[in-house]
Structure formats: C-alpha cells, structure tokens
Amino acid sequence: MRRRANAASRRLTPAIEASMAAAAQTLGAMRDRAAQPPTVHLGMPDFRRDAGRTSAEPER
Template structure:
C-alpha cells in the first residue's frame, strides 16, 4: 500500500506538469490512472480493515493416529 500511495503522489505531480505544458492526451491518461489507483487503495484499505481470523479446525484423531476405523471392543 505505501508503494501505491507513492505512485499516486507522483501522478499528482505529473498531472500538474501535463496541465502546465498543455499535454491534453497525457492529462487524460494520468487522470484515468489516478482513478484506478484510488480504487485500488480503497479496496486495500477495506481489506486491511476486515478481521483476519483463521479457523484451523479440529483434527480427526483416529485418522491422525493411523486408524481409519474405530477399535472394536470385544
């Protein structure tokens, strides 16, 4: 996420330069890229805000011990 924020910051600087120079095609391309980076950053923030717990489950002790069927009592 920090790298994407850095890229977006560079795009802001480049956008201003393109506007100053009158590079209309470049302005449109940069604005499109900035919109995509903004969407990606929002998605990353949403994902980071979600709890990330893992349920390891319960092991099947009979299978783990090498027994596929329960032991019969005689």
C-alpha cells in the first residue's frame, strides 16, 4: 500500500510543480496590475496645468 502511495505522489509532483508555477505567474501579473494607477486617462486636459496665471504680476 505504501509503495502505491509513493508512486502516485511521484506522478503528481510534476503536475503540482506546473500548478505552482502557473500560480506564481498569475500572482506576479496581479501584483503588476495592482501597481498601476487606479484611474483611467480619458484624454481630457488636466485643468490644473492649464489654469496657471496669464500675467507675470498679480493684481493688487
């Protein structure tokens, strides 16, 4: 009985290794995605950059 269990575990080892490698790859992709900014740029202008002063001296 013990020999059968050992033989079965040896056959599963490559499958488990492949599964672990796929899981590591998926986790890496998820971490990369999480590191990206959460907003989507829609091509609209950034008003903060464009709303600067138009004259060098402020009005008094």
